Amino acid sequence: MRGEPMTARWLALVAGVMMAAGVVAATANASTVIAHRGASGYLPEHTLVAFAYAYAQGADYLEPDIVITRDGQAIALHDLYLDAVSDVRERFADRAREDGLNYVVDFTLEEIRSLRLHERIEPETGEQRYPDRFPADLGHFRVVTLAELIELTQGLNISTGRTVGIYPELKAAAFHEAEGHDITAIVLEILERYGYRSAEDPCLIQSFEPEPLRRLREEFGTGLRLVQLLGENDWEMNHVDYEPMYTPDGLATIAGYADGIGPPLTRILEGVDAGGAPRLSTLVPDAHAAGLVVHPYTFRADDLPEGVSLEQLLELFVHHIGVDGLFIDHPDRLVRLLEAHRAR
Ligand code: CA
Numbered sequence: 001m002r003g004e005p006m007t008a009r010w011l012a013l014v015a016g017v018m019m020a021a022g023v024v025a026a027t028a029n030a031s032t033v034i035a036h037r038g039a040s041g042y043l044p045e046h047t048l049v050a051f052a053y054a055y056a057q058g059a060d061y062l063e064p065d066i067v068i069t070r071d072g073q074a075i076a077l078h079d080l081y082l083d084a085v086s087d088v089r090e091r092f093a094d095r096a097r098e099d100g101l102n103y104v105v106d107f108t109l110e111e112i113r114s115l116r117l118h119e120r121i122e123p124e125t126g127e128q129r130y131p132d133r134f135p136a137d138l139g140h141f142r143v144v145t146l147a148e149l150i151e152l153t154q155g156l157n158i159s160t161g162r163t164v165g166i167y168p169e170l171k172a173a174a175f176h177e178a179e180g181h182d183i184t185a186i187v188l189e190i191l192e193r194y195g196y197r198s199a200e201d202p203c204l205i206q207s208f209e210p211e212p213l214r215r216l217r218e219e220f221g222t223g224l225r226l227v228q229l230l231g232e233n234d235w236e237m238n239h240v241d242y243e244p245m246y247t248p249d250g251l252a253t254i255a256g257y258a259d260g261i262g263p264p265l266t267r268i269l270e271g272v273d274a275g276g277a278p279r280l281s282t283l284v285p286d287a288h289a290a291g292l293v294v295h296p297y298t299f300r301a302d303d304l305p306e307g308v309s310l311e312q313l314l315e316l317f318v319h320h321i322g323v324d325g326l327f328i329d330h331p332d333r334l335v336r337l338l339e340a341h342r343a344r
Contacts, residue, residue: 031318032325033334034167035059036298037078041329043134044085044119046076047141051149055156058335061167061204063327064149068181073109074146074190080104080172083123086115086143105179109145117141130302146187150194165202169229173212174238184212188220198223199259206262209238214257227295228254229262246283251290260293260324268296268321269313272305284321297327299334311337 038050039057051062064076081101082088088095088102091114096102101123104112119136120129128136146168153166168187176183187205196203206227207213213226231242244250246267254261263283270279287294296317301310310330314337317323328334 031323031334031338032061032295033059033331033338034061034063034295034325034327035331036063036327036329037065037076038062039329039331041130041133041301044117044136044139044141045078046085046144047117048144048148048152049141051144051152052156054331055153055164057332059164059331060325061165061202062149062153063167063169064144064146065169065171066146066183066187067104067171068176068179068183068186069104069109069112070106071108072181072186074183074186075104075109075112076144076146076149077104078171080175082107082112082115084120084129086112086117088115089123091115105176105181109143112143115143117143130300132302146190147194150190154194163202165204166196167204167206167227170205170207170209170212172238173207173209184215185220188216188222191224196224199225204260209240210254210257217257225260226258227260227262227293228258229297230264230267232264248286248290251287251292255290255292258292260295261287262295262297262327265296265299265317265326268294268323269316278316280321284323288322293324295325295327296323299326299328299330301330301333 035051035054035057037045038047039054040050043050043053046064054062065078066074067077067080068074077085079085081103083101092102092111095106097106118139118141119134121127121136122129150166153164157163170183170187173183191203195201201224204225204227205213205216206229208229208231210228213228216222216224216226228245230245231237231240233242245254251261268281268283270281273279284294299310299313304310304313310333314334317326318337319341326334
């Protein structure tokens with residue numbers, strides 16, 4: 001999204017175009033607020049306070065990425081390595097692999113628990129990824145296991161009377177398998193232990209790889225809702241060919257083992273035309289036609305197209321395009337927008 005010239009006029013323009021065309025926006029659908037790595041726009045991602053803060057802000061789902069430790073424990077962390085969000089380099093010498101990174105899978109949970117987690121930085125320069133967020137040199141944060149996050153969520157559900165769900169992402173199943181860990185089986189066992197079993201339970205599982213989702217459905221026979229995340233081939237995060245997945249045929253294939261897709265928002269809002277109006281793909285209607293829900297990622301107040309506010313972007317996606325939910329670092333902003341709509 002960055003670097004694309006956009007003007008503030010585009011949102012009004014698309015609204016006008018859609019109304020003129022007689023397009024009825026899917027405004028009746030309540031959009032699911034998925035707190036991306038907790039309220040990661042305000043507190044270091046994947047920390048217990050970031051999840052509690054997202055809960056308090058009114059999120060519908062708390063989203064952790066899951067990585068497996070050397071001793072087979074499921075923890076909430078985005079990277080396969082610890083270097084960008086912890087003091088691992090100061091605390092442990094000579095544990096890095098050849099690429100200079102300290103991998104979660106090489107450390108026990110007890111070792112990782114001893115680390116201080118902090119706001120995301122670039123490991124080589126120490127610079128914060130998002131400079132206006134929680135300062136990386138402040139705070140005493142620790143890693144959270146998937147089980148601890150579930151207990152926080154379920155405990156708050158009792159004390160508040162709300163029903164907030166969890167939305168774990170299985171990170172790099174092929175990598176974990178090569179390291180001797182079946183992340184799919186590990187995570188499913190924990191979810192089932194805490195009562196998440198059917199499509200009615202407040203839990204969805206996401207993965208960028210189709211294989212673990214197919215296994216969850218076919219081998220493990222889980223009734224939990226599954227979401228196929230879609231990426232770009234040039235990100236080179238795995239060997240999945242994403243391009244065919246964006247086609248109607250590809251979406252039909254996904255619908256054979258999953259309940260939804262999680263595409264990058266740039267695959268829905270592809271850019272801006274010469275007149276300043278947004279160019280929208282047919283991905284959302286195509287996915288809906290295949291029976292899939294659509295939860296795009298990642299909405300951030302501090303990483304926006306030029307000249308567009310977060311509220312304008314949310315308005316476009318929720319009330320004009322009609323996505324079913326979205327991954328957001330600032331859950332309170334979407335909660336407020338939805339409340340304002342309901343109040344009208
Ligand atoms: Ca994720």
